[in-house]
Amino acid sequence: MLHPQAIYLHGAAQYQVDELDWEGRKAIVKEVDVDYFTDAESKTDLKVLTVERQDEPSMSGWGEISLTTVTVLFKKVKFFTHENVGSGKVSLPEIEMSTTSFWQEFPLEIYDQINVDREKMGEVLRGMANCLGDIAPLYILCDRKDIGSISNVKAKFSEKPTLYLYDRVPGGVGFSEKIFTMKKEIYKAARYLIKSCACEAGCPSCIGPPPDNNPIRKNLAVILFDYLIDLK
Numbered sequence: 001m002l003h004p005q006a007i008y009l010h011g012a013a014q015y016q017v018d019e020l021d022w023e024g025r026k027a028i029v030k031e032v033d034v035d036y037f038t039d040a041e042s043k044t045d046l047k048v049l050t051v052e053r054q055d056e057p058s059m060s061g062w063g064e065i066s067l068t069t070v071t072v073l074f075k076k077v078k079f080f081t082h083e084n085v086g087s088g089k090v091s092l093p094e095i096e097m098s099t100t101s102f103w104q105e106f107p108l109e110i111y112d113q114i115n116v117d118r119e120k121m122g123e124v125l126r127g128m129a130n131c132l133g134d135i136a137p138l139y140i141l142c143d144r145k146d147i148g149s150i151s152n153v154k155a156k157f158s159e160k161p162t163l164y165l166y167d168r169v170p171g172g173v174g175f176s177e178k179i180f181t182m183k184k185e186i187y188k189a190a191r192y193l194i195k196s197c198a199c200e201a202g203c204p205s206c207i208g209p210p211p212d213n214n215p216i217r218k219n220l221a222v223i224l225f226d227y228l229i230d231l232k
């Protein structure tokens, strides 16, 4: 992502962004030789605008959403070791997009049912969203980059833990609606992937790298997928 101080690779050379002219759509760069790359961190806010399809027994739906993304900081990551060697704030305009999304809610009682607090639930949902984002394209036949996935431990309005899989194309092109109709197959495949992955506590191939070496996040993701698969 382009932002002031970002390292941009082009033609096997490294360039640092000195100045970004957002309105004029121009980046002023200089060639540099550094041992790190930059990784921007964005926050995305999701709002459901309309509910077009709803499946109450399975607590899922599909409809129009608006996404507001703001990039807040960037990290300098060292080549090979992936050590964090610095960070900085980024001030870029918010990017807004309207598109369509599938969503899957969990009832608030789930906290007691699986005996988990909100922080852990947030970590598990992030892992599940990561896994679904990898699996869903294989079922609906699209590229990984066509689908975005977000989890929200307390969704606006419903206040329920919710997973979202949305079309990355403005307006939507039908990917997330296909996910709505194929959700059970996708959940079964995601559950199988997590269960059969050889890692102990999560890895980039299943629910993403773990914040610690505790296998509970992986176990809870399997339990929650079982819960979704068993819904009518």
Ligand SMILES: [Zn+2]
Binding pocket: 197, 198, 199, 200, 202, 203, 204, 205, 206, 207
């Ligand atoms: Zn794994």
